[in-house]
Amino acid sequence: MSKNIIIASTSTLHGGDYLEYLLPELSVHFEHCKTILFIPFARPGGVSHDEYTVKVSSALAKINIEVKGIHEYENFSKAIKNAEGIFTGGGNTFLLVNQLYENNIMTILAEAIKDGIPYLGTSAGSNICGLTMQTTNDMPIIYPPSFETLGLIPFNLNPHYLDSDTQSKHMGETRETRINEFHSFNNIPVVGLREGSWLVVKGDTITLKGHLTARLFRQNQTPAEIESETDLSFLK
Amino acid sequence: MSKNIIIASTSTLHGGDYLEYLLPELSVHFEHCKTILFIPFARPGGVSHDEYTVKVSSALAKINIEVKGIHEYENFSKAIKNAEGIFTGGGNTFLLVNQLYENNIMTILAEAIKDGIPYLGTSAGSNICGLTMQTTNDMPIIYPPSFETLGLIPFNLNPHYLDSDTQSKHMGETRETRINEFHSFNNIPVVGLREGSWLVVKGDTITLKGHLTARLFRQNQTPAEIESETDLSFLK
Structure with a gap:
């Protein structure tokens, strides 16, 4: 089996x-799944694992998929290995990464996805698909043991990518400035994924989906706009 | 001597x-300083220590203050202890905190400022005045040994505080949502300092300055607006 990821x-x-x-898209992606495993650790806005899982259940009920939160299992590793499909939701990436390490499931999750269990990530759940979480937009509300993440793709992501507002009088750094700062110290490519875009990973192919372009940042290079349907597997 | 901080x-x-x-304000704050020590470690946009120090020198020359970058010294600890005044500039807080720890000067810097050396922080240089850097807006471009900072005031800061744009169609978290997430796991008060505001610390008094109000966030409490000239030393 090979990677099958959104x-x-x-x-x-x-x-x-x-x-x-x-x-x-999800009704195709998860077509062989009766139930998927949900990882609610990122807890957006501090919601509980149960509350977050109920929200996901309601949404996926529309395509006849049942949802079980990983926190409902005694053995998280076994829950991952036995899952028909896995979804990690958004929220705070520091919290998510910390919980994956604290529960010793970062590597197990990566292996399960590399073995072909269909995976969906959104926002923080997408951030962790990259090599590191160092291009997250989130606040460091908790100190994780490492910034390394699942490494399912050979680059990093910046979800909710936001173009600079040229009218703004705010002097805080723009998203592009922040990613440039990352590239002062790191040579990992970064894909700025605008809201409404997603990547589909099938084996070694990584295709940009949705109607928008994505913004590609590479160390010592001018940022470039990538068209939808481009295969990004050339990046490394 | 007692604390004397902007x-x-x-x-x-x-x-x-x-x-x-x-x-x-600075011509009064640094009135007894011929030369001040500049800490350029946050390197905004990836500028070099030298470039950043030149920029600060030009600005402070207008009030007849000379500037020396800490990177020009062989012994950083001695440079701090002998400084007449210290300024830490903005940029990336993760990078700044990492450099302070790597050079073993986090504690020495805190002690020097507590002993009364006049200090100025802007942005990242302000963030480190709080108990932790966990309410920074910056990207985690480098993994520091700890998120703990100088602890010169009994709360955390969010510089460049930005009110929610109610017209925005962007779905990324607002600043307030992010700070609420921090308070799901931490009980340290957070002061959102808008651009144009600053705090003056004189001994145990912490006064909000500038024309704007600041936004105070406390765990399990509704955020409150704090008027200019308020003494924030009641926070803990």
């Missing part, structure tokens, strides 16, 4: 319901 | 020159 910038588009815009 | 949200206001809006 990596989405966001779970929700402005004015849409949770996961709504992805449902047609 | 903690500014930003170095630069929209349309203004570097440090310009603070110069009247």
